[in-house]
Amino acid sequence: MKQFILPAILISEIIFFTWIGDYTFKSPEDFLRYFQSYSADLLTQSAPVLLAAFGMTLILATAGIDLSIASMIALISCVMSSFDGDVSFWWKAVPLGLLVALVLGLTNGSLIAVLDVPPIIATLGTMILFRGLCFTVMGDLEKSPFFDVPGYEWFGRFPGALLLISLVYLGLGAGYHYSRKKRELLMIGGNPIAARYAGIPVDRRLIQVYVFSGFMAFLSAVCFTARNSSVSGSSLTGMELQVIAAVILGGTRVQGGYSSLSGTFFGVFIIAVLDEGLRGAAGWGEENLPFKLSYLQYVLIGIILIGGVWMNTHLPFPKKNAKSS
Amino acid sequence: MTSPWTVNLKSRLAGRYSRFLLQRIGFLLIGNAILLILIYMMIQEGGSFREVVLRAGPNVAPTVLAGFALTVIIYTGAIDLSIGSIIVVAGTVFGVLSAQESGPIVAFVGCLITTCVLCSFNGWLIHRLAIPAIIVTLGGLTFYRGIALILADIGMENFSGFISITNESYQWPGKKLAGFILLFGTLTALVLEWYSRTIRHFLALGSSEEACQILGLNPGAILQKAFFVSGCFLSAAALVYVTRLQTIEPSRMARGFALESSVPWWLEALIFSEVKAVSSERYWEHFFFIL
Numbered sequence: 001m002k003q004f005i006l007p008a009i010l011i012s013e014i015i016f017f018t019w020i021g022d023y024t025f026k027s028p029e030d031f032l033r034y035f036q037s038y039s040a041d042l043l044t045q046s047a048p049v050l051l052a053a054f055g056m057t058l059i060l061a062t063a064g065i066d067l068s069i070a071s072m073i074a075l076i077s078c079v080m081s082s083f084d085g086d087v088s089f090w091w092k093a094v095p096l097g098l099l100v101a102l103v104l105g106l107t108n109g110s111l112i113a114v115l116d117v118p119p120i121i122a123t124l125g126t127m128i129l130f131r132g133l134c135f136t137v138m139g140d141l142e143k144s145p146f147f148d149v150p151g152y153e154w155f156g157r158f159p160g161a162l163l164l165i166s167l168v169y170l171g172l173g174a175g176y177h178y179s180r181k182k183r184e185l186l187m188i189g190g191n192p193i194a195a196r197y198a199g200i201p202v203d204r205r206l207i208q209v210y211v212f213s214g215f216m217a218f219l220s221a222v223c224f225t226a227r228n229s230s231v232s233g234s235s236l237t238g239m240e241l242q243v244i245a246a247v248i249l250g251g252t253r254v255q256g257g258y259s260s261l262s263g264t265f266f267g268v269f270i271i272a273v274l275d276e277g278l279r280g281a282a283g284w285g286e287e288n289l290p291f292k293l294s295y296l297q298y299v300l301i302g303i304i305l306i307g308g309v310w311m312n313t314h315l316p317f318p319k320k321n322a323k324s325s
Numbered sequence: 326m327t328s329p330w331t332v333n334l335k336s337r338l339a340g341r342y343s344r345f346l347l348q349r350i351g352f353l354l355i356g357n358a359i360l361l362i363l364i365y366m367m368i369q370e371g372g373s374f375r376e377v378v379l380r381a382g383p384n385v386a387p388t389v390l391a392g393f394a395l396t397v398i399i400y401t402g403a404i405d406l407s408i409g410s411i412i413v414v415a416g417t418v419f420g421v422l423s424a425q426e427s428g429p430i431v432a433f434v435g436c437l438i439t440t441c442v443l444c445s446f447n448g449w450l451i452h453r454l455a456i457p458a459i460i461v462t463l464g465g466l467t468f469y470r471g472i473a474l475i476l477a478d479i480g481m482e483n484f485s486g487f488i489s490i491t492n493e494s495y496q497w498p499g500k501k502l503a504g505f506i507l508l509f510g511t512l513t514a515l516v517l518e519w520y521s522r523t524i525r526h527f528l529a530l531g532s533s534e535e536a537c538q539i540l541g542l543n544p545g546a547i548l549q550k551a552f553f554v555s556g557c558f559l560s561a562a563a564l565v566y567v568t569r570l571q572t573i574e575p576s577r578m579a580r581g582f583a584l585e586s587s588v589p590w591w592l593e594a595l596i597f598s599e600v601k602a603v604s605s606e607r608y609w610e611h612f613f614f615i616l
Contacts, residue, residue: 238580245463254457291478295471302468306450309460 017277055213063256071130085148105214109207144230156226189256383503390562403458407465420488421480448552499568
């Protein structure tokens with residue numbers, strides 16, 4: 001039953017918000033057209049969070065956490081925005097952005113694995129550091145060279161976002177799911193001492209996970225800047241909570257030892273549908289509620305997060321060997 | 326010749342604290358002294374060091390008091406990420422009551438009770454749902470802010486995003502009494518830490534829940550008590566915080582408050598390589614870090 005909870009919540013949300021959102025469908029084609037455009041919007045809007053959440057899932061699987069993810073994406077975007085918006089952007093800003101992302105990930109990984117600083121402390125520190133660097137790079141300015149770069153805007157549209165997400169979730173996700181690395185990371189999260197005794201290079205794996213998260217932050221920054229065009233020092237403030245909430249809602253344990261990429265995928269969409277749905281149903285709220293409907297978003301996210309995690313932890317796991325037992 | 330008082334203090338300190346801990350307190354005292362010297366050196370011509378120091382107390386009062394509140398919870402091995410949002414709800418209740426001219430005392434009491442009740446509710450929820458405190462309070466972070474916005478929208482006519490506090494009689498705890506409230510809060514914290522069994526129970530729970538159960542203690546009750554005590558400190562912080570503001574903005578105020586208040590803990594852990602958030606260290610030490 002457990003594996004159906006998240007899709008069920010997501011479908012219920014979509015049905016509920018379509019119902020209260022004053023949409024009228026004259027024919028099945030009409031409904032199909034609406035559904036296509038809704039899905040495309042949702043996917044392109046959620047792309048940065050989806051990509052960042054992939055890296056965060058792996059981090060949480062190792063019993064770590066990355067509070068600096070939003071600051072990291074913002075810093076990568078700020079660094080890339082310092083270049084002119086012409087063709088040279090592709091061989092100047094993009095490689096530099098990737099390099100910065102990998103270095104930032106390596107910094108987090110080294111702090112945690114080599115210096116043995118607890119992940120929450122290390123990334124809290126780097127969250128503040130990276131945000132400070134954003135303001136150092138940008139000052140009070142807001143730069144927007146991205147739409148002038150030939151072909152860059154494509155990543156902010158549906159095909160580009162779909163390609164990136166498919167490559168990451170279907171390609172990398174499937175590779176990860178069937179690889180030995182997954183079991184190693186889960187074992188590190190479940191019991192790092194046992195993992196070390198089992199011959200897993202714990203420190204190296206942790207560094208690799210944080211560097212990989214840095215790479216995901218780079219892809220996320222590309223999607224974000226390609227869609228939003230402009231970036232400032234305070235961009236993406238608070239996004240880390242959205243990413244962490246989506247991953248936890250997806251069933252990944254904060255204590256490590258269990259992760260679910262498909263759960264993360266649904267977790268991101270549950271929050272995105274809620275956000276989009278409440279915006280679309282503003283008219284219904286004005287008629288039926290004594291307060292603005294958008295305020296309910298905060299309340300519902302909190303309830304969904306706690307309720308979703310409660311259901312994930314308290315409902316029994318599906319038994320794979322039920323026949324033998 | 327050493328006075329009996331000094332001998333008494335020395336033996337008391339030696340009995341209570343390890344040599345290592347005393348060295349750390351010494352380190353923190355020196356660190357604070359260096360910071361004060363740096364501030365003194367940075368003061369420009371015409372500025373007064375005394376004024377800066379006197380002003381610092383009331384300015385940092387909410388963060389220090391919230392730091393104490395978070396400390397109590399961290400002792401039990403839990404965490405509360407939603408303290409900023411709880412302050413927002415308390416501030417909104419205060420704002421709505423002041424806008425309706427219910428009288429300053431009613432508004433202050435409303436603010437205090439709201440904070441205490443919501444903190445205790447967090448503890449109850451963590452105990453009842455049996456899911457990690459970080460998740461419950463992460464959910465609370467957004468939940469309480471939403472509740473605050475809804476309360477403001479329902480409680481105020483034509484709510485435009487903020488509530489103005491124009492009457493000065495609603496601001497005296499924050500503007501006139503902040504230093505005293507901070508002093509009272511600090512003394513209470515110290516008395517609790519030196520003489521109360523409750524704090525030892527919190528530490529015991531933070532160290533091992535199983536050991537608590539074996540000793541006949543009730544972990545759930547201890548956790549709830551910790552959240553209630555934390556709520557008392559946080560209510561003082563909320564009162565000082567909201568009564569210093571000219572406008573209450575539920576969507577923007579107290580953002581990052583939980584992180585700010587927990588920074589001393591992270592800093593302490595970073596400097597001393599304490600890998601566990603739960604430690605048996607005491608308020609004295611934490612107090613210097615908060616400073």
